[in-house]
Amino acid sequence: MPIVVVPHPALRKTSKEIKEADFDTAEMKKLLSELSEALASRDDGVGLSAPQIGINKRVFVVAGKVSRKKDEKNIPPDEYFINPIIIKVSKKLSNLEEGCLSIPNTYGMVKRPANVKMEYTDEMGEKKSKSASGLLARIFQHEIDHLDGILFIDKATNIKELKNTDANTEY
Ligand code: CO
Numbered sequence: 001m002p003i004v005v006v007p008h009p010a011l012r013k014t015s016k017e018i019k020e021a022d023f024d025t026a027e028m029k030k031l032l033s034e035l036s037e038a039l040a041s042r043d044d045g046v047g048l049s050a051p052q053i054g055i056n057k058r059v060f061v062v063a064g065k066v067s068r069k070k071d072e073k074n075i076p077p078d079e080y081f082i083n084p085i086i087i088k089v090s091k092k093l094s095n096l097e098e099g100c101l102s103i104p105n106t107y108g109m110v111k112r113p114a115n116v117k118m119e120y121t122d123e124m125g126e127k128k129s130k131s132a133s134g135l136l137a138r139i140f141q142h143e144i145d146h147l148d149g150i151l152f153i154d155k156a157t158n159i160k161e162l163k164n165t166d167a168n169t170e171y
Contacts, residue, residue, distance in 0.1 A: 001034040001037065001038050001053040001054070002038070002053070003038050003041070003042070003048070003052050003053060003101050003102060004051075004052060004053065004054050004102060005102050005103065005104055006102060006103050006151070008054065008102070010051045010052075010054045010055070010056055011051055011052070011102055011146070011149065011151065012149045012151075013051065013056045013149050014056075014147070014148055014149050015049075015050060015051055015056040015057055015058045015146075015147040015148075015149075016056060016057055016058065017057075017058050017083050018057055018058055018059060018082050018083055018121075020125065023082075023121070023123070023124070023125035024123075024124065024125060028123070029123075031050065031055060031057065031059065032059070032061070032080050032123055034053060035048055035050060035053060035059070035060070035061040035078075035080070036061055036078045038052070038053050039061055039063055039078070039101075040063075042101055042170070044099075044101075044168055044169065044170045045063060045101050045170050045171070046062065046063050046065070046066050046135065046139055046169055046170070046171055047060060047061065047062045047063065047066070047139040047142065047143050047171045048060060048061050048101060048143075048171070049061075049143045049146035049147055050147075051146050051147065051149075052101060052102050052146060058082065058083050058084065058147045059080060059081065059082045059083075060080075060081050060084070060143035060144075060146070060147070061078050061079065061080050061081075062078065062079045062081070062136070062139055062143075063078055064076040064077050064078050064079070066135060066136060066139065067079070067136075080122065080123045081118070081120040081122075081140075081143070082120055082121040082122065082123065083120060083121050084118050084119070084120040084140070084143075084144055084147075085118065085119050085120070085144075086116050086117070086118050086140065086141070086144060087117050087118065087119050087129070088116065088117035088131075089113035089115070089116050089117075090113045090114050090115035090116070091113075092113070092114040092115065093111050093112065093113060093114060094111070094112065094113075094114040094138075095109050095110070095111045096109065096110065096112075096138060097109055097110075097168075097169075098110045098138070098142060098152045098156065098169075098170075098171065099152075099168045099169060099170040099171070100142070100151065100152050100153075100170055100171055101170045101171065102146075102151070103151065103152070103153060105161050105162055105163055106153065106159060106160070106161055106162075107159070107160055107162055107168060108152065108153060108156025108157060108158055108159035108160065109156060109157050109158050110142075110152050110155050110156045110157075111155075112137075112138065112141050112155075113137070113141070114133060114134075114137060115131065115132065115133045115137055116131070116132055116137045116140055116141060117129060117130070117131045117132075118130055118131075118132065118140050118144075135169070138171075139171055142171040143171060152171075
């Protein structure tokens with residue numbers, strides 16, 4: 001599954017919730033592995049949402065390398081977040097440069113809450129919640145925006161065009 005780029009219509013739709021009956025089905029497993037495959041095809045990618053492979057369902061993947069600890073030899077497995085909802089945001093904001101795998105060669109500064117707490121369902125159908133700061137908080141918010149048809153260029157200031165160097169972080 002290739003990663004779709006603007007102006008692909010899937011990027012501007014509101015994605016649909018995944019129903020309980022769809023968990024742990026062959027179709028669902030296929031979707032999750034397609035997400036991981038598409039993300040792995042890009043060295044600079046840290047997260048990817050289903051609409052970015054043209055599928056308007058509320059799920060995104062975070063690359064295992066994001067949670068890799070400094071002394072950890074192996075890269076942890078990718079993590080999947082289904083029907084995610086942000087339930088808490090910090091007052092503290094952080095202003096960070098973002099790029100998007102669906103918007104080639106474009107970067108901009110986006111101000112977002114520095115810390116968030118998110119509820120979601122994992123791929124086994126279990127309800128969970130997770131608090132995040134730093135890069136992970138950024139990924140959560142960028143990917144949930146994708147599920148609502150929102151792109152970082154809608155929120156960014158100082159948008160600039162740059163050749164992709166793989167040194168930039170894209171979501
Ligand atoms: Co993106």
